[in-house]
Amino acid sequence: MQKAKFNILAILLLFISISILQGCKDDTVTNPPEQTAVDSTGLTRLGSAYALGGAANVVLFTEEPLHTGYNKIYAMLHDSTTGLLIEDAHVLPQLTDHTLGGPVEGTPEEANTKGLFPFAVIFLSPQAVADNVMHWNIKIGVHNHGHQGEPYGTASFGGLHIADNAGKFVEKDLPGGPTIYLSYINPANPVIGLNNFEFLINKTTDTVNFSPDTSYSIALKPVLLLNGTLSTGNINPVPAGELRHYTGKVNFTAAGNWRINMYMTKPGFSDSTYFDIGF
Known part of the structure; x- marks a missing residue:
């Protein structure tokens, strides 16, 4: 009789232990549920x-x-x-x-x-x-x-591969000031004629905290590298929208490799840089 009571007690303790272990398991381990699908076309x-x-x-x-x-x-x-x-x-x-x-x-x-x-x-x-x-x-x-x-x-x-986006990303250390980063965004698929032109400037003084920098006036001077042809009819970019991207228009008069020269000014400062784009 005493042995039977012992066996019953052991079984009860076993069930309790299993219940506790099940309750402590991470929800990523136990039979992950089927996930709702989304449309990721093009991504x-x-x-x-x-x-x-x-x-x-x-x-x-x-x-x-x-x-x-x-x-x-x-x-x-x-x-x-x-x-x-x-x-x-x-x-x-x-x-x-x-x-x-x-x-x-x-x-x-x-x-x-x-x-x-x-x-x-x-x-x-x-x-x-x-x-x-x-x-x-x-x-x-x-x-x-x-x-x-x-x-x-x-x-x-982690384990990310980051390609060098030559001609579409610029880092500049300004004398006595912050480091700025210019990132090309559009046009992604340029065509002959006027294209929406968009880029972003970020600044930092410590490479930890970053913010958009909208303090520059930008003048465009695109040139076709093959023969030095300059385009006209461009619209200089200005900060716009909630994200404060610089947006304007760039005119490509022919297919080829273009250098979008940008002349940057603000009170007490002037400099130049460029983006390269080909199609």
């Missing part, structure tokens, strides 16, 4: 990671391979316990390279019509071989508004 999947503590799985998509300068990125979030698409969340992207950072544009608080959270990052240097986990990383903070308790967690994306 390339960069990778996926779990936002530890935020009960969210994060997938990143890009419009083109990562490169120095401006990169548009989209985050897709799924609740790690239900598999449902997360459209109500605060997404906080961050760039790190060892102890340094990089400019980030956008901290979306809701998904777009496709269920994706758009933002942009500006890589300041190329990374040919991902040989160190401390090199360029994209970190995605997720404040999961739709999950019980609205948890917060961070997903990390």
Whole structure:
């Protein structure tokens, strides 16, 4: 009789132990639920990671391979316990390279019509071989508004290949002032005639904190490198919109390799730089 009681007690303790272990398991381990699909047509999947503590799985998509300068990125979030698409969340992207950072544009608080959270990052240097986990990383903070308790967690994306975007990214150390970074954005697919011209200037004094710099007047002088032909009818870019990108018009009178010379001025300062584009 005493042995039977002992066996019953042992079985009860076993069930209790199993229940406790099941309750302590991370929700990414136990039978991950089927995830709601989204339309990612035209985008390339960069990778996926779990936002530890935020009960969210994060997938990143890009419009083109990562490169120095401006990169548009989209985050897709799924609740790690239900598999449902997360459209109500605060997404906080961050760039790190060892102890340094990089400019980030956008901290979306809701998904777009496709269920994706758009933002942009500006890589300041190329990374040919991902040989160190401390090199360029994209970190995605997720404040999961739709999950019980609205948890917060961070997903990390490392092992990135960053191509050198020659002619479309410029770094300038200004005497006695900040370092500025000019990132080409548009036209992505130039044509003969007038094209929308768009770029971004960021500044920093410590390579940790960055902000857009809209303090310059810009005059354009595009030249066709083949024969030195200058184009006319350009519209000088000025900061515009919520993102404060410099926008204007550039006139390409023929197909070929063009250098968009830009003359930058502000009180007490003048300089020049350029972007190269070919089609």
